Amino acid sequence: MTEQASDGGPALRRETERVVNEIAQGLRTLDTGVSWFSDLVPTRQQTVLQEVAAYTMQAHITAADGRAGVARSGVKPTANPSVMICMDPPRYGFAGLPSDEHVNAFRVLVSVFSVADTRHRETYCKGTCGHAWHNLPAANEQP
Template sequence: MGCPRHSSLGAGANPRASERIINEVAQGFRAPDGAVDWFTSLERAEQKEALREVVHYSMQARASAHDARDGLLRSGVKPTMTPAVLIVRKPVLEQMGKIINLPHSAVADTRRRERECQGTCRHAWHALP
């Protein structure tokens, strides 16, 4: 997999969908919820590649743990979730690598919805169409 392929932005080429969406979210032109919808529509391998792309862009921007904390606050992600706990630690780019390799949570999330939520849940992500 390696580094993501880069478009020729600035040279008149159109960006790839992932590049466009990631940059729209980063610049405030797209709500994070829209990016979540796009991300969850991807196959697992495509999700991992998109995460690698985010890490690459974060490296280019020289992201810090402080940046990660600010982003976490803006995202609305519960700060006790494993990725949230990792992302605010130094070195942030190493932590991002750990997040990319976390096991997929779909099985655990489905189990939680079936056992704990049982139709009374108020989690917006459990009420997706």
């Protein structure tokens, strides 16, 4: 398992931000992101789920984003994480799900974030974006 800073602090947040934004921008596949996530110990997975839920909330997801993200995630629409993100308003208690649902929760959250963030980059930030996380350089796939 991959160990991060003992408190799950800034190093893990930066890594999570990088991985999630690389997936959203097509610089990393969802499957390689899931592999990274799966290598984390369960307590780190919970921390990452909280971070990604916050990114998703900040992206101001719509119901349509939720449905499109679930479809993209490969997770059944009836699975708990899928149902939670498609509620109006969405529920964000993904870290509180049983550990056997964490991978599905990560897949759903990142997929929904990808849909919403792409919409945001193509509308609000098109041609004028100064957000560093919207302008990532192409990177090699990482396991």
